[in-house]
């Protein structure tokens with residue numbers, strides 16, 4: 174659960190940016206360290222990943238090492254970036270840069286009076302954390318890519334084989350999208366897709382059709398036009414719900430309905446939405462910082478774009494072709510020219 178001041182949206186204007194770096198510290202049992210903000214401090218009582226503000230001229234790596242020494246008394250080796258979350262608070266833009274901690278030495282103690290807790294990853298959502306931490310917790314727990322299915326050609330078996338191949342490549346979240354396919358055929362394909370997804374322990378969300386989602390126990394994905402018509406969650410809380418969003422109003426609606434995650438795009442121009450220019454990462458971030466939902470960027474993206482998506486606060490990427498087509502095998506490297514003509 175996350176709270177915080179993010180719902181009062183101020184004009185972004187020329188607010189200052191505060192760069193914060195925080196660490197995901199894991200013990201040998203896979204538990205993650207949270208610290209509770211001490212009484213009397215801003216956001217007192219909320220749990221957070223230990224860390225603090227980057228000082229002028231300081232690198233994020235040096236800042237994280239300094240903060241964890243000051244706050245916990247441990248020495249660390251900074252590991253891979255997990256994600257950077259831009260977040261608009263009433264008086265500032267926050268950039269929460271979260272790094273994994275590759276190794277640490279010493280025994281972690283709350284040196285500033287803060288309580289500490291070692292938490293099993295799947296229990297993180299139970300902790301009350303600042304709003305920018307919700308996407309971070311999602312990044313730790315949920316898939317970093319989401320397949321949106323292309324329509325079938327003539328052959329249903331070939332389509333199911335294509336889905337099976339995508340699951341074999343690691344897809345674990347599937348949006349079942351079937352525009353223009355009649356109801357009987359859609360149902361047959363959905364039954365096959367649900368069987369394959371169950372076998373791969375992958376999630377499936379039906380695009381647009383709440384009755385079909387309820388009848389099959391699948392999740393539901395709301396196209397933005399459908400999202401705008403709703404004022405209550407169309408499936409029970411235990412059932413996955415996602416939505417497509419293009420602006421801040423739609424993101425706020427998705428959050429109010431209790432969507433589990435959203436897709437925002439098009440990031441780049443794509444053949445499936447001709448005539449729509451891409452928003453680019455700058456506009457994506459301007460939307461990202463007004464919401465605390467997990468957001469997949471969509472539109473002309475492929476798994477290669479996951480690291481850049483994470484740097485802009487995305488959960489990862491969603492794609493049709495970029496996740497359906499097998500990745501191109503790299504072209505053989507050309508031998509360097511060994512002779513030159515004169």
Ligand SMILES: Nc1nc2c([nH]c(=O)n2[C@@H]2O[C@H](COP(=O)(O)OP(=O)(O)OP(=O)(O)O)[C@@H](O)[C@H]2O)c(=O)[nH]1
Nearest residue numbers: 193195215216221222223224225226269303304305306
């Ligand atoms: N450390 C940390 N800060 C977070 C997280 N999420 C989040 O919104 N923040 C915000 O980022 C800012 C970090 O400031 P901090 O209070 O830890 O900074 P600091 O250690 O340098 O302390 P100080 O400025 O009081 O000396 C706070 O506004 C805090 O609410 C998180 O997971 N970890």
Ligand SMILES: [Mg+2]
Nearest residue numbers: 223224225226
């Ligand atoms: Mg701190």
